[in-house]
Amino acid sequence: MSTPHSGEVYGRRLVPHVIDSIANRDPRRECFSIPRSSNPKDGWRAVSYGQYASAIDRLAHHVVKTSGAPHPKAFPTLAYVGENNAVYLIFVIAAVKAGYKALFVSPQNSEETQLHLFQLTDCHVIYHDAMFQRSVQAWLGKRHGMTANLLAPLDFWLADEGAVAHFPYVRTAEEAEREPFVVLHTSGSTGPPQPIVVQHGLIMLGDKLHRLPVWNGSEPAVRGLARSRRNLTPMPFFHAGGLYTFFGFHVYWEKPVAFAITDGPLTADFILQQLAHAPADVDSISLPPLVLEELSTTDRGCEALGRMKFVFFGGGNLNEAAGKRLLDRGVVLQNSFGSTEYGMLPFYWQTNPQEYQWLPIHSEVLGAEWRPVAGEDDVFELVIVRKDDPSSIQGVFYTFPTLDEWSSGDLFKKHPTLPDHWKYHGRCDDLIVLSNGERLNPTAVENALSGHPKVRSAIVVGTMRSQPAVLIEPASHPSGTEEKEALLDEIWPIVLKANSELASHARISRQLILITKSDKPFHRLANDAVHRVPSIKLYEPEVDELYREAEAGWKDAQCSLDLGSEERLLQSVCRLFQTLTYSTIIEPDTDFFSAGIDSDQVVNACRLLRSELRDKSKRINLQSITPKIIHAKPSARRLTAELWGQHIGSVNPVTTDAEASRAMSGLVAKYTQDLPEAPLIKKPAARTSQQTVVLTGSTGRLGAYLLDMLVADPAVAKILCLNRSRDGRARQQRLDASRGLRTDLTGVDFLHADLARPDLGLGVEGYAQILADADRVVHAQWPADSNLALAAFEPHVRA
Structure with a gap:
């Protein structure tokens, strides 16, 4: 555990100083371990504080060389976007040392969102890795005067420990406390994302947690976490959760961490593979609830988690049935909660395993006032009120220094019997937080449904559920089952269209649509707008039953x-x-x-x-x-x-392996034996200029980039995209815009196709025309998922 040195006080140590101090006194001390590759079998390698500090200094010198030395206390903004790896952790401190502030934008943001954030933060320089070269070039084309710098990969910065001049950071805690550490941004679920300037003072609160006393017989959660030798975490580095945990805990408390492989799907099986090959001293893990729920359904998952000292989860509540399965197998669960604006709450270690959903929160230290929510039993909004007490932990007033109190918008339920125990209960605005932590703004879906002449109003619900449902208040209530089904048939195309524009976690299934009752109209305000909270409360029993029927195997x-x-x-x-x-x-x-x-x-x-x-x-x-x-x-x-x-x-x-081997042999035999002779087709050789290229799967992640390359290729005159969707062009342009790719698709034709049919679903004439015109065929309509079995690719062999 970290120990302050002469003249230092917990809570007054700046992160750059802590890193340099450890690197000087114990350069070989491990800071973190990183995967050697995307294959867990290749293992992890340790990175020492000496290597980490040298990497920071090397990049700080590079920043000054490429962007210049800024005016003192100006702190210009430098954006960074790249692969999810430790370059983020190097860049943020290098920017601080060089007199800048780093802006981390989510790679998942649309082009419009990125440009919006650059504008709000007055950012004119972006650093990036090779993976985002094309996206960055598209942003530069739409932001006048912005320049870009391509960074070398992670291994370059970590190489040659000590072979770089030290880059000093001479600020004191008093000087830097109100200066920027990094710029993050809100999720944008309730409007355009807004930048959040995180100050050094907020980050130093992670160090101040050393000073929290035992309270109600329990120790601060961070002390419990510190009992782990090493935690395995899949946190994204551009996200507040990943940065606050790394600097606020792992650096200040000098606890090494193993960063999980995050360039593959975060499935239960992939997590088990990583645990099997991670550093031997990994004895705790942090996971989102959805992955924990999946792990809870298998013996292997329960056994692996049972070997951990504890399992941290956050971002949403854990499914009760999954929690019970894990508890029954001896898994120790610990909940967590925080936000970009105020950091981690000063919550305490949960000593009662059965109460794992509930956070013991020290309200006095936080300055928390729990204000009742009208129409809700035992539900309160967290409001933080400024205190002058030096022992308080109030990160939000570094973020909003002019406020004396801050309404978080986060709702919590009060434990029926245990004092100071709180369980997250969603948001008090329209934002819906699903049980896996994903967020959904229901406005677009509700407006689309309410626009139907037979629908008076619609409310999307689903807080702390696995997927959303929708309540439909008809303009005229159906008189029986047949009329109700007819109404569902009429509005279902609207839901399908809305679903096509939503992430999979946010889609609404037909089985989770509830038609309201004529004797229970929605509550309304004076202007006739739906009063959301009491209306949802009114239908709470029906919604509970709707989800019960769905969980039991769907109502249909x-x-x-x-x-x-x-x-x-x-x-x-x-x-x-x-x-x-x-x-x-x-x-x-x-x-x-x-x-x-x-x-x-x-x-x-x-x-x-x-x-x-x-x-x-x-x-x-x-x-x-x-x-x-x-x-x-x-x-x-x-x-x-x-x-x-x-x-x-x-x-x-x-x-078994034998079964897998038989499957491979069977597929090879099936598609290589008795092959018919290819028919002789009188067709000229494929052209090398003015080519016609057929592309499948252009709206997929790989296909979109292939299409972008083909459009830019002067040797290609025409592109035929074969897609499952009927609105291929509109969908392609929407997706390309969100990925920072070109949206001018002149010379591209989109054809609705079914690759499983002999004529590809194009008809005899259409199929013959493609055979005659095509010079090249690029097949990208296959799933890039390492979990898939060999047989999953059989349709592509047939096609």
Whole structure:
């Protein structure tokens, strides 16, 4: 644990000084470990404080060389965007030492958002790595006078420890306390993202936590975390949670951390692979609730987490059933909470394992006032009131120095019996926070639905649920079931259109649409606007029942699994997955991932299958129903064969290496034996200029960049994009704009296609025309997911 040296006081030490101090007295002391590659089997390598400090100095000298020495106390803004690795941790301190402030923009922001943030922060220089070269060039084209600097990769900055001149940082805590440390930004879920200038004073509060006393028989949570030898964390470095945890805890408390591999899907299986190969002293882990829920469904997951001293989670509440499964297996869970504006709350270690959802919060230290929310029982908004007490922890007044109190907008429930115990309960504005921590602004969906002539009003709900639902107040209430279904049929296309523009976690399924009752109208304000909170409260019982029915296997009887025969089970599995895709037809041999099933829908499918099978089959191993089985059996027929085999006792729920080998041999044989001779086609050789190129999957992450390259290629005259969606051009332009790619698609034709059909769904004439015109075919309509089994690519071989 960190110890202040002569003349130093906990809470008054600046991060650059702490790093340099440790590097001077113990240069080989480990600061963090980083993955050697994107493959967990390659392991991790340690980075010492000596290496880290030298990397900071090297980059600080580079910043001054490329951007100049700024005027004292001017702190110009330098943006950085790059791969999620430790360059962020080097850049932020290098910028501080050089007299600048770093702006970290989320790589997921749209081009419009990035330009908006550059404007608000008066940023005219951006540093980036090679991965974002194309995006940055697009931003430069739309922001006059902005320049860019390409940075070398991480290994360059960490090389040659000590072979660089020291770059001093001569500010004192008193001088730097109100000076910028870094610029982050809000999520933008309730409007355009706003920059947040994080001051050194807020960061130093992580050091001040050393001085918090034992309270109510418990120690500060940070002391409990410090008992871990090493934590494995997948936090993004451009995000407040990652930066505050690294500097506010790992540096100030001198606890090494292992950074998880984050360039692959954060699935339970991938986390288990990382735990198997991470540094041997990893004995705690920090994870989002959704991944914990998935891990809780398997023996391997529970066993791996049970070996940890504790598991930290944050960003949302953990599903109660998942929490119980983990507790029953001896897993120690600790909740956490914080925000960009005020940092981490001064919460304490939860000593009662059963109360893991509840945060013991020291209200006196925080200056918290818990103000009741009208119409809600035991629900309070957190308001922080300025105190002059030197022992207080009030980061928000570094962010908003002119305020005397700050309404957080965060809601908490008060524990019915335990004092000072609070559980997060969402937001008091319209923002919906789902159980996985994802946020949803419901305004666009509600406005679209309310615009239908048969809908008076719509309210999206779902706080602390796995997915949102919507309440529909009809202009004229249906008189029976048939009229209700007819109304749903009319509004469903609006929901589908809204879903196409939403992230998968925010989409609304038909089974989670509730038509309100004629005798329970929404509460309204004087201007006839819906009074949101009391209206949601009014329908709380119906909403609870709606989610219960959905969790039990969906309200729609079409989704009930029928185990009367293998064929009936197959048809019901098809219907279940068709429901998840909202509109795509799922045939027995349709590849789930080719049909657009994503990772969130896979998780939902597993929940539905387990729920349906729990009371219908005693032989099916429910713990085997995880995303891994769907990746391994990616069609209704193959998944049904596995489930039916378990149900009748003819197969064990295990996929062996031998089975995988047989599958590979079978596919090779299937597509190489008895190949017919290629027909002779009288067609000239493919051109090398004025080419016509056929591209599949242009709206995917890979395909979008391929299309951008083809549009810019002078040797390409025409591009034919074959896509599943019918509005290919509009969708492409929308996605390209969000990725910083060109949106002028002159010379590009978009054709609605089905690659599973012999004529690609283009008709005889259309297919023949492509055969005649095409010089090159680029196939990018395949899922870039390392979890997928070999068989998942069979449709692409057929195509």
